[in-house]
Amino acid sequence: MATTNCALREHAFRIFQAGIAAADPCRAIKKSLFANERHIEILLNLADSSEKRIGNWPKVHLIAFGKAACAMAKAAQEIIPAQRLSSTGVVVTNYENVMAIGNIEVIGAGHPLPDIAGLNAAKKCMERVNRAQKNELVLVLVSGGGSALVPCPADAVTLQEKIAVTDLLLASGATINQINCVRKHLSRIKGGGLARMAIPADLHAFILSDVLGDDLSAIASGPTVPDLTTYADAIKVLNCKNIWDKTPTRVRHHLEQGNLGKIPETPKPGDPAFTNATCTLIGSNAISVKAMLETSLLLGYQSQLYNEKLCGEARKAAENLAIHARQLSESGLSRPIALLAGGETTVTLTGNGRGGRNQEMALAFAIAAEQHGLTGHWTFLSGGTDGRDGPTDAAGGIVDQDTVWRLRESAIMPQKMLDNNDSYNALKISQDLVITGATGTNVADLQVLLIHPTHLE
Numbered sequence: 001m002a003t004t005n006c007a008l009r010e011h012a013f014r015i016f017q018a019g020i021a022a023a024d025p026c027r028a029i030k031k032s033l034f035a036n037e038r039h040i041e042i043l044l045n046l047a048d049s050s051e052k053r054i055g056n057w058p059k060v061h062l063i064a065f066g067k068a069a070c071a072m073a074k075a076a077q078e079i080i081p082a083q084r085l086s087s088t089g090v091v092v093t094n095y096e097n098v099m100a101i102g103n104i105e106v107i108g109a110g111h112p113l114p115d116i117a118g119l120n121a122a123k124k125c126m127e128r129v130n131r132a133q134k135n136e137l138v139l140v141l142v143s144g145g146g147s148a149l150v151p152c153p154a155d156a157v158t159l160q161e162k163i164a165v166t167d168l169l170l171a172s173g174a175t176i177n178q179i180n181c182v183r184k185h186l187s188r189i190k191g192g193g194l195a196r197m198a199i200p201a202d203l204h205a206f207i208l209s210d211v212l213g214d215d216l217s218a219i220a221s222g223p224t225v226p227d228l229t230t231y232a233d234a235i236k237v238l239n240c241k242n243i244w245d246k247t248p249t250r251v252r253h254h255l256e257q258g259n260l261g262k263i264p265e266t267p268k269p270g271d272p273a274f275t276n277a278t279c280t281l282i283g284s285n286a287i288s289v290k291a292m293l294e295t296s297l298l299l300g301y302q303s304q305l306y307n308e309k310l311c312g313e314a315r316k317a318a319e320n321l322a323i324h325a326r327q328l329s330e331s332g333l334s335r336p337i338a339l340l341a342g343g344e345t346t347v348t349l350t351g352n353g354r355g356g357r358n359q360e361m362a363l364a365f366a367i368a369a370e371q372h373g374l375t376g377h378w379t380f381l382s383g384g385t386d387g388r389d390g391p392t393d394a395a396g397g398i399v400d401q402d403t404v405w406r407l408r409e410s411a412i413m414p415q416k417m418l419d420n421n422d423s424y425n426a427l428k429i430s431q432d433l434v435i436t437g438a439t440g441t442n443v444a445d446l447q448v449l450l451i452h453p454t455h456l457e
Contacts, residue, residue: 005400008379011299012398012448013434015292015338020385020436022291023443025068025143025208028282029075032206037081040137042204044280053204053278057137061201062089062104063125065150066143066220067111067386067442068208069093073141074101076206086136090128092121092149096388096438112391113166114151119159122152122189129194132201140194140203144210144386144442146220147180152188154254154263161248162186165238172241173313173348176211180221184266185234185258186251190221191266196273203277209284210385210444212309212343216279226274227266231258285444288385289342292446301338301450310343310447314357315364315418317345321380322368325451329376333453341447353422356390358382358445362397362432363423365449367414370404377401377452383434386442392424394433396445406430 034041038056045051060080064073073091088105095108109118132138153162165186169179184191195203205224207216216225235255238244244252257263267273289308296303306324310317325339345357355363361382369378383389383396407414407430417426427433 012381018295019288023441025071026075059086059136064141065092066146068143122150134200140205143208191227194223205279226269285342296338302335306339307341314345314361318364319368336452339449351420353420355423358389358396359423366399366403387436387439
């Protein structure tokens with residue numbers, strides 16, 4: 001096996017790409033939705049084809065939102081007979097993933113921060129759902145990013161106030177579950193709200209997960225499934241992240257009124273909204289990690305799953321991985337090894353630089369590897385499956401044992417860049433950015449660490 005940096009980097013990228021391919025939303029829909037002139041058949045569990053929902057719905061109202069919305073909607077439209085589709089479908093996705101689809105209105109909207117285009121798109125989605133009648137089907141295609149893409153604030157809250165809260169949460173290092181808990185209680189759509197609107201029609205959701213553990217109530221803030229969180233939980237999140245006092249006054253008032261029972265809670269299990277509502281999980285981070293494992297084995301690596309639910313601060317997760325890698329190397333590796341992970345780390349902003357959690361993790365790993373004495377040839381890649389890491393054009397970063405040296409040769413202090421959360425500019429200088437462009441899917445992040453000990457050369 002070649003041990004040059006170029007060879008390891010090429011292998012790392014191929015393994016990462018295999019993970020993205022496994023989350024192909026078009027293929028996932030075509031494995032779970034079937035139709036003919038007589039009926040429509042929906043698989044409820046991809047692992048058990050006997051679990052089905054079959055109906056002769058005369059009209060299907062197609063709604064899709066998320067980073068994979070276009071591919072999912074295009075696949076569904078190709079399967080469902082045209083005469084069953086009710087009027088024009090509505091698709092909402094991030095601007096980078098917008099594509100033309102016949103007889104479907106595709107709307108670009110803001111992500112990770114919502115914008116006015118997303119608000120108008122959310123209103124169109126609600127209009128279509130409210131139009132559905134008894135014995136008709138509302139087919140909802142949900143993928144990661146949906147929370148930000150279809151903002152529909154509660155009556156007492158403005159879009160700008162909701163954006164301000166989202167911004168505060170993102171900067172605080174809040175987890176995706178914590179962010180969604182708050183967003184559900186500031187929204188008319190999230191936290192089962194869309195399912196409530198669909199009454200009396202039937203509803204089914206195909207869901208592509210970008211959330212660790214595949215909690216359906218957390219993916220796009222769970223618009224079609226029961227919500228177990230409460231107004232009290234949302235208040236607790238803002239307090240524990242020390243941003244309650246910075247939260248807009250009307251947002252705080254809305255949450256307090258809900259906590260007092262003066263505003264209806266999000267629908268819980270057993271609510272009538274879910275009597276005729278079902279869903280299918282069609283893709284996830286775990287499926288992508290499995291594909292990476294298979295590809296790394298084919299490339300000749302001894303493959304190990306390091307962590308299938310990688311979370312926490314990006315730089316701390318990077319340091320822990322660097323320490324683990326050094327210990328493995330010192331124990332004596334008989335073959336080149338691939339350590340693989342999937343998940344979603346967080347970043348608590350302390351500087352004013354530019355970057356995302358994957359770029360921060362990559363830069364932090366390069367620094368930690370030097371500090372903890374990781375030897376041999378190694379390459380580490382951390383990337384977002386959607387192709388966009390934070391507010392940048394990069395999917396993440398790919399670093400090796402020479403990254404820190406390249407930065408210093410350019411008169412750049414790596415630790416100073418990390419402390420300023422300026423991983424994008426650091427990795428751009430060291431030529432270590434991962435640029436894929438928008439991928440049309442989103443199942444959170446993937447990490448690949450390849451190590452080739454020098455004694456095997």
